[in-house]
Amino acid sequence: MIKAIIEPFRIKMVEPIKLTTRDEREQLIETACFNPFLLRAEDVIIDLLTDSGTSAMSSDAWAALMRGDESYAGARSWYRFRDTVQDVFGFSHVIPTHQGRAAEHILFGIMAKPGCIIPNNTHFDTTRANIEYNGAEALDLPCKEAADPGTPHPFKGNIDTEALEKLVAEQADKIPLIMVTITNNSGGGQPVSMANIREVSRIARAAGIPFYIDACRFAENAHFIKRREEGYADTAPIDIAREMFSYADGCTMSAKKDAFANIGGFLCTNDAALAHQERNILILTEGFPTYGGLAGRDLEAIAVGLHEILDEHYLDYRLLSTRYVVKHLDDAGIPVLLPAGGHAVYLDARRFLPHIEPLQYPGQALAVELYIEAGIRCVEIGTLMFGLDPHTGEEHPARQELVRLAIPRRVYTQSHMDYVIEAIILVWERRNEIRGMRIVEAPQFLRHFTARLERL
Numbered sequence: 001m002i003k004a005i006i007e008p009f010r011i012k013m014v015e016p017i018k019l020t021t022r023d024e025r026e027q028l029i030e031t032a033c034f035n036p037f038l039l040r041a042e043d044v045i046i047d048l049l050t051d052s053g054t055s056a057m058s059s060d061a062w063a064a065l066m067r068g069d070e071s072y073a074g075a076r077s078w079y080r081f082r083d084t085v086q087d088v089f090g091f092s093h094v095i096p097t098h099q100g101r102a103a104e105h106i107l108f109g110i111m112a113k114p115g116c117i118i119p120n121n122t123h124f125d126t127t128r129a130n131i132e133y134n135g136a137e138a139l140d141l142p143c144k145e146a147a148d149p150g151t152p153h154p155f156k157g158n159i160d161t162e163a164l165e166k167l168v169a170e171q172a173d174k175i176p177l178i179m180v181t182i183t184n185n186s187g188g189g190q191p192v193s194m195a196n197i198r199e200v201s202r203i204a205r206a207a208g209i210p211f212y213i214d215a216c217r218f219a220e221n222a223h224f225i226k227r228r229e230e231g232y233a234d235t236a237p238i239d240i241a242r243e244m245f246s247y248a249d250g251c252t253m254s255a256k257k258d259a260f261a262n263i264g265g266f267l268c269t270n271d272a273a274l275a276h277q278e279r280n281i282l283i284l285t286e287g288f289p290t291y292g293g294l295a296g297r298d299l300e301a302i303a304v305g306l307h308e309i310l311d312e313h314y315l316d317y318r319l320l321s322t323r324y325v326v327k328h329l330d331d332a333g334i335p336v337l338l339p340a341g342g343h344a345v346y347l348d349a350r351r352f353l354p355h356i357e358p359l360q361y362p363g364q365a366l367a368v369e370l371y372i373e374a375g376i377r378c379v380e381i382g383t384l385m386f387g388l389d390p391h392t393g394e395e396h397p398a399r400q401e402l403v404r405l406a407i408p409r410r411v412y413t414q415s416h417m418d419y420v421i422e423a424i425i426l427v428w429e430r431r432n433e434i435r436g437m438r439i440v441e442a443p444q445f446l447r448h449f450t451a452r453l454e455r456l
């Protein structure tokens, strides 16, 4: 039997990549003040900044765009979108938004109040920002295994249910909802087990607290359950997805992730009174309830993408291609977050560049070197992104210094990934010459997007 895993698609349209030389990249990154966010995308050879909105749509999804019904109210495309979301997610109310954070903005605008606590396995940065903006506390309760990047565990994305149960026992009245993010993006793209989701649901229901899923990478999570959790090997990903959502009362979703769309999102709930309030805000901020922030053609593309993403052959290829990169790096002795997650590869910059202090941003230094070496763009998730303490305005080292290489869906081939592996190994071989960085100028909030830096 043939063992090679091939990309389960053919390429019928291409986008040329502009190749640059190392000298050009030295200049370009200096002009961009050593911040990859400030580069022009066309000066990047392999863009691994994010997997959000960067997927390649299928010929079916492109064809669906042409079917888009752009009627203001009650468009055909809305019904197709709503029916598909309900088929997979099962919630009674579906509210379309222009992306995931707009769904969060509406949900937390209603549910998060000063003095409230909202626990999650790990809040994504926009989720945390929307909760804190409304004066509530965003509390991360990752499982204990998540703390060590070098130890493999099949479900490192799990929430710590013991800690959650204790929190609920002591302060249930302060918790408007409990969230679980699948897969755990900020925790390394690690999956959450069905057993963990079921247990959270039990705790939430016993206390009468709504349970929401941040569903951005629900299909990858479903496939990890299929491959790693006992009892699911013969279950189709769509049925695993349906079971996951059956334990929840609602969800937020970014269609820019596991729906292959370039824009879009939605909010779901089973609570009719809450849905009514949410639609009122939707009309103020996004649009009429049958299109939200989206064009009819976007609703069509999302409806197609939600079914395509659950294809078992696609999901096998997706998880195995991420694992392929992680395995080659691990075999070369490079410190990488283990086991491989779904959507990204995370280098452990603390162990990659142990001679650089956290306050000299080893992750940023590594991201800059990957650009110079090979034109690869990726993002630091460490002390630079972590930013200043909101209470004291002081800077502290982050818990981990990671560099995330997010893999856009269906965009790069295995030879692109071989190029990435080779580039990382070349940087690893000259790691002792790499110096730390210093911030020249940075805003107070979300500083990693626009900070200007220089080399020490």
Ligand SMILES: *Cc1c(COP(=O)(O)O)cnc(C)c1O
Pocket (backbone or CB within 6 Å): 052, 099, 100, 101, 102, 124, 126, 127, 181, 185, 214, 216, 253, 254, 255, 256, 257, 264, 265
């Ligand atoms: C991307 C993402 C969001 C926010 O979605 P946008 O579409 O970028 O606004 C929320 N949660 C998680 C886990 C995400 O990955």
